[in-house]
Amino acid sequence: MTDLLTKAEYAAIADTLDLPRSPFIDGKFQRGGGPMMATTNPATGEEITQVSTADTKDVDLAVTKAREAFDQGHWSKLDPDARKDILIRLCKLLTRNKRELAVMESVESGKPILDCETIDLPETIHCIKWHAEAIDKIYDQTAPTGDGALAVILREPIGVVAAILPWNFPLMMLAWKIGPALAAGCSVIVKPAEQTSLTALRVAELAHEAGVPRGVLQVLPGDGPSVGEPLGRHMDVDLVTFTGSTETGRRFLRYAADSNLKKVVLECGGKNPALVFDDAENLDHVAEHVVNAAFWNAGQNCSATSRLIVHSSVKAALMEKIDARLRDWKLGDPLDPATHIGALIDTDHCAKVRGFLDSKEDGPFVAPVVVEVSADDACARDEIFGPVLSVIEVASNDEAVQVANDTAYGLAASVFSAGGRRAIRAARDIKAGTVTVNCYGEGNIATPFGGYKQSGFGGRDNGLHAHDQYTEVKTIWIDLNDPADGDNVA
Numbered sequence: 001m002t003d004l005l006t007k008a009e010y011a012a013i014a015d016t017l018d019l020p021r022s023p024f025i026d027g028k029f030q031r032g033g034g035p036m037m038a039t040t041n042p043a044t045g046e047e048i049t050q051v052s053t054a055d056t057k058d059v060d061l062a063v064t065k066a067r068e069a070f071d072q073g074h075w076s077k078l079d080p081d082a083r084k085d086i087l088i089r090l091c092k093l094l095t096r097n098k099r100e101l102a103v104m105e106s107v108e109s110g111k112p113i114l115d116c117e118t119i120d121l122p123e124t125i126h127c128i129k130w131h132a133e134a135i136d137k138i139y140d141q142t143a144p145t146g147d148g149a150l151a152v153i154l155r156e157p158i159g160v161v162a163a164i165l166p167w168n169f170p171l172m173m174l175a176w177k178i179g180p181a182l183a184a185g186c187s188v189i190v191k192p193a194e195q196t197s198l199t200a201l202r203v204a205e206l207a208h209e210a211g212v213p214r215g216v217l218q219v220l221p222g223d224g225p226s227v228g229e230p231l232g233r234h235m236d237v238d239l240v241t242f243t244g245s246t247e248t249g250r251r252f253l254r255y256a257a258d259s260n261l262k263k264v265v266l267e268c269g270g271k272n273p274a275l276v277f278d279d280a281e282n283l284d285h286v287a288e289h290v291v292n293a294a295f296w297n298a299g300q301n302c303s304a305t306s307r308l309i310v311h312s313s314v315k316a317a318l319m320e321k322i323d324a325r326l327r328d329w330k331l332g333d334p335l336d337p338a339t340h341i342g343a344l345i346d347t348d349h350c351a352k353v354r355g356f357l358d359s360k361e362d363g364p365f366v367a368p369v370v371v372e373v374s375a376d377d378a379c380a381r382d383e384i385f386g387p388v389l390s391v392i393e394v395a396s397n398d399e400a401v402q403v404a405n406d407t408a409y410g411l412a413a414s415v416f417s418a419g420g421r422r423a424i425r426a427a428r429d430i431k432a433g434t435v436t437v438n439c440y441g442e443g444n445i446a447t448p449f450g451g452y453k454q455s456g457f458g459g460r461d462n463g464l465h466a467h468d469q470y471t472e473v474k475t476i477w478i479d480l481n482d483p484a485d486g487d488n489v490a
């Protein structure tokens, strides 16, 4: 249980944060060659600090240092047990600094401090610890061969990884990438979103203090074209792991095709449905899950429920309960621990979200909206990435599944039905990477997360499946025949 402070106490911490201000390359902060970039508090519009950004030369330097570190093997060939110890030490440092990190996260992203303290920080630390603890327990196998050979199947760290991050969960997405990548022995270069560089820089500093060698974890602040693209096109980067929009994800596939065919793993957008069948039980429970799913993090969540596909027979009762629950959701100052919905990330994003609503509102906060729409309305089809729940009424449970699948996306879905077999059948029929039954969630650290269709490509975050992203499979075939016996073939 986290003890929360008062709003005034959080504000006092925010005023005294020691903020990182430059790229972290080769074990130290160094001024980048790119322009200074303002980091702004989305809730107040005030500048928090200026961060020095990386340029193409810094990208080259970071890749060279990452490769050197990888080839020297001080991390990549370290006993898994020893890598584990260092990553656990990092988790202890993160725990010791968690209040500072939670406040930093809240002021640069607009997230409620309540979420930062109770969800983002604990899950970030848990994610790194989980992968660290797993790494000395994962092993592969030998293949079935004839008696004349032994075939050993190994997993080797893939090499130099570029992790391109979004702004909606700056710390958690950092952990989802660096947890398994570092555990596997890779060197990682992180490009945080331009709005939220601070926590990633601070984590790199703490990782160095924990014993992660120079060059193994580097952070390059800057915008997409100046830092993301050179990393995507770099001939010596082995993998890009990306979370963000489908449009930018597509670019990384092109960068890879135009350069060294590096592996690309994309975790992109969603238009995630909650299906409520005619036999859904306990509509209070359904309303609670739908409201959390739609409005957590102000809907700026790739797996947010953004379509409520509800059977006509239960719609009126459910809508009443959703409205009632929403009245308890407090919108406002992210540093107030009573706040549930903070500020949207920036003014451009506010304008995008309001564009769907014809709203004349102004400012960084957008109050939750529930709109009834037809299945072909833009609100029902496009990723809004804000606190907007689009409600689509259907006449049958089968129609609900058909509407759910009528999208280019396939990240997450939830089904509410008392009929066990019917719910499982729907879960099987829905084309999405995670389907929850009678609840909403993203699974947990042990379960793979990623999307079907245009929601994802190339691999999964979380679970041991994440380990697959960061490793190459190698076969070593050993001839056991004695050459003296003549031409034996295994």
Ligand SMILES: NC(=O)C1=CN([C@@H]2O[C@H](COP(=O)(O)OP(=O)(O)OC[C@H]3O[C@@H](n4cnc5c(N)ncnc54)[C@H](O)[C@@H]3O)[C@@H](O)[C@H]2O)C=CC1
Pocket (backbone or CB within 6 Å): 164, 165, 166, 167, 168, 191, 192, 193, 194, 222, 223, 224, 225, 227, 228, 229, 232, 243, 244, 245, 246, 248, 249, 251, 267, 268, 269, 270, 301, 302, 349, 352, 383, 384, 385
């Ligand atoms: N996890 C998710 O599903 C996320 C989805 N989005 C969606 O994307 C929309 C736009 O948000 P953005 O922040 O602009 O997302 P984005 O996908 O453009 O940004 C994600 C990352 O990619 C980098 N990037 C951007 N353009 C690039 C380029 N040309 N080359 C290389 N790297 C590049 C960014 O600097 C950032 O680090 C949002 O409104 C939302 O719909 C945004 C963030 C997370």
Ligand code: BAL
Pocket (backbone or CB within 6 Å): 166, 168, 169, 173, 243, 244, 300, 301, 302, 303, 442
């Ligand atoms: N919710 C985890 C991934 C994302 O929203 O970007």
